Amino acid sequence: MRTPAAPDRGRFGVLIVEDDNTIGHHLETGLRSNGYAPTWSRAGTGALVEASQGSYDALLLDLGLPDMDGLDVARALRARFPDLLIIILTARTDDIDVIAGLDAGADDYLVKPFSLTVLLARLRAHLRRRTTASPPPEPxxxxxxxxxxxxxxxxxxxxxxxxxxxxxxxxxxxxxxxxxxxxxxxxxxxxxxxxxxxxxxxxxxxxxxxxxxxxxxxxxxxxxxxxxxxxxxxxxxxxxxxxxx
Structure with a gap:
């Protein structure tokens, strides 16, 4: 696991959990160049530690991790951080796998291979919806x-x-x-x-x-x-x- 400096809280902090070096590097570079503050972990256990030590707005989570199932990571972080945006990145295309990911607490999913442009669009849409100011509705x-x-x-x-x-x-x-x-x-x-x-x-x-x-x-x-x-x-x-x- 690589642990960069803590995210700049003037930007959205994104925790990447991906064991593939090529994909992880692509995501980290692409997110940083688009104004996000990414942190990259290559394993599930390391991601759980990093999430508890940092402050993140979004999690990009690969399901096929070397040390534990990505679904277990999703469940653990959803229980600890109810407002964390979780986007699953998966090579699994069967409906049952997608449904399992969403039921584990994910907000969204992308099937590999995917384009960085689509991922950035998804992040913008989710995070914009969470931060757009509007008059507070009555209960x-x-x-x-x-x-x-x-x-x-x-x-x-x-x-x-x-x-x-x-x-x-x-x-x-x-x-x-x-x-x-x-x-x-x-x-x-x-x-x-x-x-x-x-x-x-x-x-x-x-x-x-x-x-x-x-x-x-x-x-x-x-x-x-x-x-x-x-x-x-x-x-x-x-x-x-x-x-x-």
Whole structure:
């Protein structure tokens, strides 16, 4: 592992986890020349140490690491850094591998070989969405569920429901349009990227995870939970049903 100086916090810090020297060098050079502050690790264990010692906005993660599975790295860092942007870089093209990566906590993925131009576009889109200033929206109350976008909190009876970043953003978008049909295209454009190049399985995996977490929270609640339900609209998208008064 190579450990450069800590990232310049005037720029976005990016942790690269890639054991291929050619790809790693290409990513490090390309990111630095485009205004990012990259740090390059060649192994999963080293990346976990580096992540705990530095401050990073994004993680570019290869799945085929020499010492541990990249999915385990994704899970560990997602648990420790809920707001970290995780983009998986993989040579695995099977749908099951892509779904596993997203379910492990990744926000996005690129299948090798990929162009630096596309990677930079993805980074800009994700990071712009996280930093664009806008008036703070009022909390949305749906039965016993409260969504506070300013605090990025989802609570049931005042108890936090731990949601991954994309799960929260997906629920927040549906919550702002509770009772309305929201198309898959709208969800992909606003939660991910209007120039998304990948499969919409990303949406399906995130939605499945969101539903599991809401169900688990309702089951763990010490008293009956008055919860909104997410309805799948075949061929269109989803609708968040308002709980009856």
């Amino acid at each position: 949305v109350t749906l039965g016993d569920l409260v969504l506070d976008e300013t605090a990025r909190r989802c609570t049931l009876h005042g108890v936090d429901i731990p949601l991954r970043p994309k799960e929260f953003e997906l629920l927040a978008l549906l919550g702002r349009h509770a009772g309305e049909a929201v198309s898959r295209e709208t969800l992909m454009a606003q939660v991910w990227d209007e120039n998304w190049f990948g499969s919409t399985k990303t949406l399906d995996v995130t939605m499945a995870g969101l539903r599991r977490r809401l169900t688990a929270a309702a089951q763990a609640s010490p008293r009956p939970a008055h919860m909104p339900q997410i309805t799948t609209l075949r061929g269109h998208g989803y609708r968040l049903e308002k709980p009856p008064e």
